[in-house]
Amino acid sequence: MDQSAKAEAFRRLHTGAEILVLPNAWDTASAAIMADAGAKAVATSSAAVAWAHGYPDGDAAPIDKVCATIAEVVGAVDVPVTADIEGGYTDDLAELADNVAKVAGAGAVGINLEDGKRAPELHAAKIAAVKTALGDRLFVNARIDVYLKGLAEGHAAFTEVIQRAERYREAGADGIFVPGPADPDLIGRLADAIRLPLNVMGWTGVPDAARLQALGVRRLSSATNPFRVAYAALARSMEAFLKDGDPDALAAAGAGFPNLQKRFG
Numbered sequence: 530m531d532q533s534a535k536a537e538a539f540r541r542l543h544t545g546a547e548i549l550v551l552p553n554a555w556d557t558a559s560a561a562i563m564a565d566a567g568a569k570a571v572a573t574s575s576a577a578v579a580w581a582h583g584y585p586d587g588d589a590a591p592i593d594k595v596c597a598t599i600a601e602v603v604g605a606v607d608v609p610v611t612a613d614i615e616g617g618y619t620d621d622l623a624e625l626a627d628n629v630a631k632v633a634g635a636g637a638v639g640i641n642l643e644d645g646k647r648a649p650e651l652h653a654a655k656i657a658a659v660k661t662a663l664g665d666r667l668f669v670n671a672r673i674d675v676y677l678k679g680l681a682e683g684h685a686a687f688t689e690v691i692q693r694a695e696r697y698r699e700a701g702a703d704g705i706f707v708p709g710p711a712d713p714d715l716i717g718r719l720a721d722a723i724r725l726p727l728n729v730m731g732w733t734g735v736p737d738a739a740r741l742q743a744l745g746v747r748r749l750s751s752a753t754n755p756f757r758v759a760y761a762a763l764a765r766s767m768e769a770f771l772k773d774g775d776p777d778a779l780a781a782a783g784a785g786f787p788n789l790q791k792r793f794g
Contacts, residue, residue, distance in 0.1 A: 710735075716735075
């Protein structure tokens with residue numbers, strides 16, 4: 530598929546019969562493994578991409594390095610790729626338009642754009658700027674961090690999320706991402722009240738895909754979990770190898786490794 534066809538396919542994945550289960554990659558190898566496992570689309574994780582290049586999460590990675598990674602991921606898979614670009618790496622609207630043009634130029638057909646602790650008015654303006662610059666070339670998934678950042682609690686948090694979701698919808702967002710909630714009742718109420726496809730973060734305690742689909746959720750993201758799985762295994766096996774100098778500590782941990790030489794050859 531060319532980029533336009535991938536963009537259309539990615540939009541359809543948010544309205545089809547099944548919830549979109551979306552893994553988050555950080556390089557070509559991780560993306561290839563995810564696509565080969567059957568992923569219908571692949572996302573990048575901003576935190577995992579930053580960590581893989583030696584930067585902290587939080588708008589710290591250089592945009593050119595982020596876009597280079599996106600391009601490498603796009604080149605490794607045949608499925609649509611959406612990119613987590615944090616807050617767009619700027620609050621200047623003109624610079625933001627340039628940044629998202631680079632992201633689209635790298636081959637992405639969607640973005641996550643998070644509000645963090647920014648004023649919702651600013652975030653709405655940023656969404657509008659992206660849509661003005663690129664129209665429907667990018668599926669804009671507007672992330673609302675009220676729960677994740679602890680900006681409010683209880684009913685006040687719910688109300689704030691719904692108000693922000695509507696503001697971002699009016700600004701042109703195509704989807705809403707609400708990381709943090711795990712309670713099925715709360716997730717269901719969010720899905721009922723938000724007038725765009727709802728994305729949740731797959732973290733401890735969050736229901737599985739079938740349950741989320743029944744609650745009205747349209748997209749489930751793995752977030753940084755794949756990166757954590759890979760590097761936790763590396764940390765454990767490396768500690769054992771350095772302690773005893775036993776090659777079996779690494780060999781055993783690498784059992785089942787996919788043939789990336791063949792994959793990329």
